[in-house]
Amino acid sequence: MTLPPSDKALVPFVSVNNMMRLVHHIGLETMLRDLTAYIEADFKRWERFDKTPRVASHSEVGVIELMPTSDGEAYGFKYVNGHPKNTSEGLQTVTAFGLLADVYTGYPVLLTEMTLLTALRTAATSAMAARALAPRGADTMAMIGNGAQSEFQTLAMKAILGLKQVRLFDVDPEATTKCARNLQNQGVEVVTCRTPEAAIEGAQILTTCTADKQLATILTDNMVGSGVHINAIGGDCPGKTELAKGILDRADVFVEFPEQTRIEGEIQQMDPEFPVTELWQVLTGAAEGRTSAQQITLFDSVGFAIEDFSALRYIRDQIRETAFYEELDMLADPDDPRDLFGMLQRAG
Amino acid sequence: MTLPPSDKALVPFVSVNNMMRLVHHIGLETMLRDLTAYIEADFKRWERFDKTPRVASHSEVGVIELMPTSDGEAYGFKYVNGHPKNTSEGLQTVTAFGLLADVYTGYPVLLTEMTLLTALRTAATSAMAARALAPRGADTMAMIGNGAQSEFQTLAMKAILGLKQVRLFDVDPEATTKCARNLQNQGVEVVTCRTPEAAIEGAQILTTCTADKQLATILTDNMVGSGVHINAIGGDCPGKTELAKGILDRADVFVEFPEQTRIEGEIQQMDPEFPVTELWQVLTGAAEGRTSAQQITLFDSVGFAIEDFSALRYIRDQIRETAFYEELDMLADPDDPRDLFGMLQRAG
Numbered sequence: 001m002t003l004p005p006s007d008k009a010l011v012p013f014v015s016v017n018n019m020m021r022l023v024h025h026i027g028l029e030t031m032l033r034d035l036t037a038y039i040e041a042d043f044k045r046w047e048r049f050d051k052t053p054r055v056a057s058h059s060e061v062g063v064i065e066l067m068p069t070s071d072g073e074a075y076g077f078k079y080v081n082g083h084p085k086n087t088s089e090g091l092q093t094v095t096a097f098g099l100l101a102d103v104y105t106g107y108p109v110l111l112t113e114m115t116l117l118t119a120l121r122t123a124a125t126s127a128m129a130a131r132a133l134a135p136r137g138a139d140t141m142a143m144i145g146n147g148a149q150s151e152f153q154t155l156a157m158k159a160i161l162g163l164k165q166v167r168l169f170d171v172d173p174e175a176t177t178k179c180a181r182n183l184q185n186q187g188v189e190v191v192t193c194r195t196p197e198a199a200i201e202g203a204q205i206l207t208t209c210t211a212d213k214q215l216a217t218i219l220t221d222n223m224v225g226s227g228v229h230i231n232a233i234g235g236d237c238p239g240k241t242e243l244a245k246g247i248l249d250r251a252d253v254f255v256e257f258p259e260q261t262r263i264e265g266e267i268q269q270m271d272p273e274f275p276v277t278e279l280w281q282v283l284t285g286a287a288e289g290r291t292s293a294q295q296i297t298l299f300d301s302v303g304f305a306i307e308d309f310s311a312l313r314y315i316r317d318q319i320r321e322t323a324f325y326e327e328l329d330m331l332a333d334p335d336d337p338r339d340l341f342g343m344l345q346r347a348g
Numbered sequence: 349m350t351l352p353p354s355d356k357a358l359v360p361f362v363s364v365n366n367m368m369r370l371v372h373h374i375g376l377e378t379m380l381r382d383l384t385a386y387i388e389a390d391f392k393r394w395e396r397f398d399k400t401p402r403v404a405s406h407s408e409v410g411v412i413e414l415m416p417t418s419d420g421e422a423y424g425f426k427y428v429n430g431h432p433k434n435t436s437e438g439l440q441t442v443t444a445f446g447l448l449a450d451v452y453t454g455y456p457v458l459l460t461e462m463t464l465l466t467a468l469r470t471a472a473t474s475a476m477a478a479r480a481l482a483p484r485g486a487d488t489m490a491m492i493g494n495g496a497q498s499e500f501q502t503l504a505m506k507a508i509l510g511l512k513q514v515r516l517f518d519v520d521p522e523a524t525t526k527c528a529r530n531l532q533n534q535g536v537e538v539v540t541c542r543t544p545e546a547a548i549e550g551a552q553i554l555t556t557c558t559a560d561k562q563l564a565t566i567l568t569d570n571m572v573g574s575g576v577h578i579n580a581i582g583g584d585c586p587g588k589t590e591l592a593k594g595i596l597d598r599a600d601v602f603v604e605f606p607e608q609t610r611i612e613g614e615i616q617q618m619d620p621e622f623p624v625t626e627l628w629q630v631l632t633g634a635a636e637g638r639t640s641a642q643q644i645t646l647f648d649s650v651g652f653a654i655e656d657f658s659a660l661r662y663i664r665d666q667i668r669e670t671a672f673y674e675e676l677d678m679l680a681d682p683d684d685p686r687d688l689f690g691m692l693q694r695a696g
Contacts (some may be wrong), residue, residue, distance in 0.1 A: 008438075008439065009364060013676070015676065015677035015678065016677050016678065016680045016681075017677050017695070018678065019680075020692050020695040020696075021695070024695065024696045025693060028692075032603070036543050052403070055400070055403050055414065055415060057398055057423055057451075059418075059420065059451045059452075061451075061452060062451075062452075062453075062454050063454075064418075064423050064449060064451070064454050065426060066414050066416055068403060068405060070405045070412075072407065075405055075412050077414060077427075079425075079447065079449075079456070080451075081449070081454025081455070082454070085455045086453060086454070086685065087685045087686060089453075090356075090685060091356065091453055091455065091681075091685055092680065092681065092682075092685045092688075093685065095454065095455060095456075095679045095680065097456070097678050097679075099427065101412060101427075101429070102408060102587075103405075103407045103409075103410075103412070104407075104410075105410075105416060105429075105431060105434060105437075105439055106410050106411075106412050106429025106430070106431045106434070107429070107439065107443060107445065108427070108443075108445070112380055113677075113679065113680060115679060115680035115688070116680050116688065116692065118350065118688075119688055134592055146686075147686045148682075148685065148686050148687070148688040148689070149605060150689075151689035152688075152689060167465075173576075175686055178684065178686060178687055178690065180517065181360065182687070182689045182690050182693060230391055248527055251482075252380075253373060318536065326564070328361070328363065328676075329363035329364050329461075329462065330363065330364065330445050330461050331364065331440070331443045331445075331463060332364045332443065332461060332463035332464050333364075334440075334441075334496075336526065337434065337435045337438060337439055337440045337441065337495075337496065337524050338435060338495045338496050338523055338526060339495070339496070339530070340440070340463070340464065340496040340497075340500075341498075341499035341500060341527055341530045342529075342530050343368075344368050344371060344376075344464065345530060347368040347369070347372065348368075348372045
């Protein structure tokens with residue numbers, strides 16, 4: 001006979017199914033706006049966080065990473081893999097889950113799926129950066145790479161920036177068809193394109209989000225005119241970039257955490273002294289963002305632990321008093337904390 | 349309406365309750381012997397592992413750590429906190445959970461409670477080290493610190509080494525009473541002691557396992573005679589030690605991973621060049637263990653990620669075809685891996 005676990009032993013868990021229910025309950029665009037607000041609030045108190053580059057375990061076919069951070073009151077981390085070859089085997093390139101804990105007790109307070117949540121927070125972060133950096137009135141985006149992130153990127157730009165048109169291109173036309181179908185009736189005009197050059201026509205925001213793990217050139221130097229904002233999502237690990245070096249020479253580059261971006265981002269192509277601006281400083285007003293209409297701004301996004309932390313905080317706040325989680329018996333909690341053995345014995 | 353998640357989205361989860369059922373199903377001493385075998389097998393292939401000191405987030409009241417490692421085929425990590433003040437608030441000093449994943453796909457294959465499992469693997473590791481290092485015929489152990497680990501330490505020494513007598517001491521007599529009560533009818537003679545000096549009388553193995561986060565002196569230099577094996581468990585983070593420096597000068601010190609032990613173990617008291625032997629090399633025969641009956645051997649144990657990895661491997665192997673786990677819907681797994689958004693939409 002075993003006794004039911006005590007309350008202290010239980011950790012709220014948000015499954016994929018409950019995350020989907022929560023998104024529909026809140027509404028996708030509302031959730032993207034809320035997440036942007038949570039992420040921006042955390043970026044504005046950047047200096048309060050413990051920051052460390054992610055802890056990566058590389059293999060020939062992919063990477064598994066842990067991304068921890070803490071603001072001194074809460075501690076969060078995400079487990080995330082990146083396996084570009086997975087798609088061809090019917091698996092996700094990226095899957096993730098995350099955990100939030102109380103720094104004072106060390107006890108976890110939330111475990112949640114983060115495959116969906118990562119797509120949402122990545123899109124919210126892109127939109128937050130574009131709101132700060134894109135040319136005034138930007139309402140057209142080229143979306144190059146029409147995989148799992150593309151619809152979320154598009155709808156975040158709509159919800160946060162008022163995007164009116166998205167221009168899709170992917171080397172695989174089926175991906176474009178899938179993305180266009182999903183974006184029907186979402187309030188954004190969708191134009192499918194057969195070349196990347198066609199996709200960037202008239203776009204003030206150029207988003208690249210491709211998955212191949214290689215030094216690719218999704219955007220060549222001569223494709224990029226002045227007065228655009230580039231939102232580079234896919235160059236996010238060593239040996240994986242999307243932009244021609246010449247673009248970086250002409251652009252003003254904004255990053256999350258320079259120590260990490262120099263290893264993983266587009267700027268891994270540049271020397272270690274290449275000047276970058278930290279996005280959080282633009283948001284607080286400590287650094288300048290866009291200073292002219294002709295400027296090329298580039299958000300060299302690799303994804304940072306604080307964005308996951310914000311997303312975890314948001315989910316914890318949202319699930320209170322709802323049915324969108326279950327309780328997991330994950331922590332041993334004997335009546336007498338020194339009597340772990342006695343708890344085990346009594347369960348026998 | 350939502351569809352049930354696909355098989356690929358499900359991760360086996362072992363709750364605290366199921367872990368307790370599994371221990372009783374296998375039998376505690378059998379499990380301790382099995383764990384010792386798994387840990388020893390992994391120590392013997394030490395060079396195959398990715399090794400890194402744990403990633404720690406310190407606060408004034410405790411620490412939260414992530415301990416990852418990989419053998420190239422599987423990847424494991426443990427989340428563990430250490431909050432000595434928790435006990436006085438009715439919480440565990442240490443709680444933990446762990447995850448095992450497939451390096452080839454990056455997909456998790458096991459999530460499990462590890463508060464109990466950590467106590468088991470720590471005890472198994474201690475017994476593995478004592479079997480290699482303690483004087484021949486050692487059958488009496490002083491157990492100083494009678495908290496959550498003490499019974500597990502004792503029964504592992506019984507199961508793996510044939511321990512006949514344990515001599516208990518704790519600054520809190522209630523802890524000793526609890527430990528003695530739990531060890532009734534377990535096949536080990538229990539002697540409760542009022543002083544640490546009384547506890548070490550006639551003991552060939554001296555185990556220290558106390559929780560105060562300070563530079564304490566649980567064993568003074570003149571308490572430790574020749575020909576003993578010291579199993580130092582409690583000195584396991586910066587600023588937390590248990591042994592007088594003089595003991596370290598007289599002992600041959602064996603460690604798990606020197607880079608981590610120099611930061612966290614008893615040898616944080618010594619200079620960075622202080623000679624130590626890696627335990628795995630003793631197990632493979634590449635280094636000598638005990639070379640004389642008079643020698644003091646010291647296992648300066650801080651707990652290392654490979655021990656957790658071995659324990660995760662063991663649990664994964666044991667739960668197959670059993671009812672001791674449930675399936676968690678933790679990974680989003682759309683039919684078309686690029687169509688995460690479509691999966692979300694269809695759930696609406």
